[in-house]
Amino acid sequence: MQDVISKLSNIATDSTLSPAQKAHFLSLEAENLLPYPALDTATQEALDARVICDMYEGHAPYRPRYVLPDYSVVLKNGSEYLELPAPQTLAEAINTLMIAYHHVPSITGMPVYIGQLDELLLPFCDDVSDDDLYQQIKLFWRYLDRTLPDAFMHANIGPSDNRVARTILRVDAELKQIAPNLTFFYDPDISSEQILAIATNNIVECSKPHIANHPVHADTFDERGYGIVSCYNALPLAGGSSTLTRVNLKEVALRSESEADFFENVLPNYLELNFRLAESRVDYLFNKSNFFNSFLVEEGWIERDRFTVMYGIFAMAEAVNILQEKEQRSGQYGFDRVANDLGLKISKLLADTVAQRPMENVWRGRAMLHSQAGLSIDVDATPGIRIPYGTEPDPVSHIEALARHHQYYHSGISEILTLDETIKSNPEAMLQLCKGAFACGFREFTANVASNDLVRVTGFMVRLSDIKKFNAKQGSRSNTTVLGAEAAENVGILERRPRVVGNELYPGYGQ
C-alpha cells in the first residue's frame, strides 16, 4: 500500500502535469487497485509476459474504448437528458455538438469521434453565406483544438463534394492544428476529382487529412455506417469498440521453434488467449459496469449491440524476419518476395481465425482484425504490419509490398508513407499515389511530407516544432504563454508534456 500511496502522491504533486492530467492518472491508479476481470491461468501468464496486451486500458472497463455516437440523433431531436432543444441554425447545431462531445466517453476520457461533420452540418447551411460558414468553422476548429486537446480526436468528411467539406479542408490547411485529426472518405463514384485533389494538396500542406477508401469500408460495414476514429480505426457508427487487445507477433515468433511450429501451435495458442482476454473485458463492460444504462443508449446516440472488439496485432515485420532467420532465409520483410508472402500468410491466418471465433456481446458476433499502431512503451516492435521506420522502400514499392494485406484488416490498418518535400512542387504526384494505393486495394492512405511541421508519429499528429522546443526544454507552444521567468527556472515545469498530446499513447503515469 505504501507504494501505491507514494505513486498517488507523486501524481498529485507532479510539476509537469495539469490538474486535468493528474485527475486522469489518479483515476487510472484507483481503477487499477480493483482486481482484474477474471482470467484463466494461461491468459494471465500471456498477459503478464506481454505476448498479449490489453493496451493498459485499466482493470475495470467501465466504458468502451471507442464510442462513435450517431450525432444526427441529437441534432434532430435535441436531448432530454442534456436539456437541449433541437438546433435550428448552424450556430445552434455547432453549439449542440460542442456540448455533446463532453458527454462522450472513451478510454482516455476525450471523444475520439466527433462525427461526419459535413453530413451533419449541411442541413443547417442553406441560408449561410460562404464567409459566415468559413468564420463559424474556423471558430469551431479552434474550440476543438483548445478544449479537447487529444490528437486521437477525429472528424470525418466526404465522400460527397460539398461546401462544408471544402470549408473544413480550407480551415484545416490554414490553421495546421494537431486536433482534430481528419479523414476524408473517398469514393470514385461520388467524390469529385477536385475535392480529392484539394485533400491531397492539404496533405502536401499539413500531412492531413487521412484518406479512406470508402467503397471498401462501406462493404465491410452495414447501412447504418461507420466512422474512422483515433489512429485510423474503422468502427460501426452508433457503436464503437468495447476494447482492443493485441498480440505481439514478435514475441510469438520468438517462442516458436520453426515456421511450422509458429503456424500450427504457438500462434493459434496465443490467438485464443487474446480472444479470452478480450472476452473477460467485454463481460465486465456489458454485465457489470452499468455503462449501457447511459442516456446515450436511451436517447439512441449509440446501440448496445453495435460495439465490436478490435483484435489487434503488431510487430509483423520483426515476426517475419525472426521466422526467416529460423528457416535460414535472408530476405527481409518489405523487400523480399518470400518474406512478404510469409507476412501475408500470417495475415490470412489471423483473419480466418477472427472470422471463425464466435464472441458474445460483440457486433455480428465476431471481433474485427486490426493492425495496431503502437504504444509509447513499445521497444523494437514495429507498429502493425508496417515496414520498420527509416528502412522503407520508395512509396510505390512500399504500397505494393503491403497492399495485399489490406483486405484482412477490417477495423483498420495504416501505413504512413513518408514523402520527401520535393513533392511540394508537384502535388499531382500525391494525388496519383493515392489513386494508385486505392487501385491496389489500400483501405486507407496516409502520408507525411518530411519537411512539414505537422507530422504523424505512430498515427496521431504532432508538431515537430513542439517536440524540438520540448527537447530543448523550452516548453511547448501552449506552455510558452505560461512560462514566466520564474517558471523557467523550474526545470520540472519545462519538462511538462505538450498541451495537445495523443493520450491513448501513454498507458499510465510514468510510462
Next chain:
Amino acid sequence: MNSTQATVSKILNFSCVDGPGNRLVIFLQGCNFNCSACHNPHTIGQCNNCGECIPACHVNALSLVDGVIEFDPQNCDQCDACIEVCPISANPMVRRYTVAEILELAREHKPFLSGITVSGGEATQQLKFVVDLFAAVKADSELADLTCFIDSNGHLGASGWEKLLPVTDGVMLDIKAFGKARHRQLTGKDNDRSLQSARILQAAGKLYELRYLLIPGETDSDDELDQLTDFAHRLGTDVQIKLNAFQHHGVRGAALEWEKASENGVNIVADRLRAAGISKVVTPAVFV
C-alpha cells in the same frame, strides 16, 4: 520494335521531380556533354570493360566474363564504390532493357503513374529506343493515357526531333549557358543546337519547361540572365522556366570549388525574371 534495347543506368518507379505527377523514370546511360557541374557524372560514359571497378566491389558483385563486365544485382548493396573508381565516368551496373521490359514495368506500376520520363545521361542519344518506347506506350490500350516526357540537353538535331516529337508529350530542356564560350567551357560543346531545339519544341507546343542551372559566378551573371530573359521572351511569355540550384552532391573535380547556389540567390534571380515579364518561374522545393 519491342525488342529495341537501351543501356539503362537506373529506373525509379517514384519520382515527383521529372515532369507532372508521379513518373516512372528511366535514366539512360551515356551523354554527349561532359559538364563539369554534372550531378550524375557516372551516367556520362559507356563502360569499356577495363575491369578497374572489380577490386573496388566489396561484395564481389562484379566480374569479367569473356572480357565483358558482368554485374550481379543480387549481391550488390548499392555502395557505389565501383562508380567512384571508374576512370571514364561510366557505370558497370548498367543493364540492357528492351522496350517490352519497360512496358512490363509500366504495367506493373500503372495505377501509380501519371507518365514515363526518359532522362540520363542524354536520353536522345539512344533515339531509336526512346521513339520505339513512346510509340509502343501510345499504341498500348492499357498504357496509352500515360504521358511521355524527355529530359534533354537539346543537342539532338532537327531531324531527330522530327522522329521523336510525334510520340512525345513534353520535354524538359536544359540550357546550360547562353554565352557561347561559357557553354563550351561548361559542357565541352556549343549551344547552338540546344537553343535551336528549344525553338523547335516551343513551335511544336512540346516545351514543357526550360531548365537553367544557376551556378554562382558562372551562370548567374547579368549578361547570362539578360540573355536568358531575352531568349525566353522570344520563345513566348508562356514558357515555364525552372531554375535549378547548383549543389555539390554527386559533383566531381574542380566544380566542387564552386560555390553552391543559395535559396536566397535563386529567389533573387526568380524575382528578376518575373519582373522582366516571365510569368512561370519555378524554383526548387528543396535546397541542400
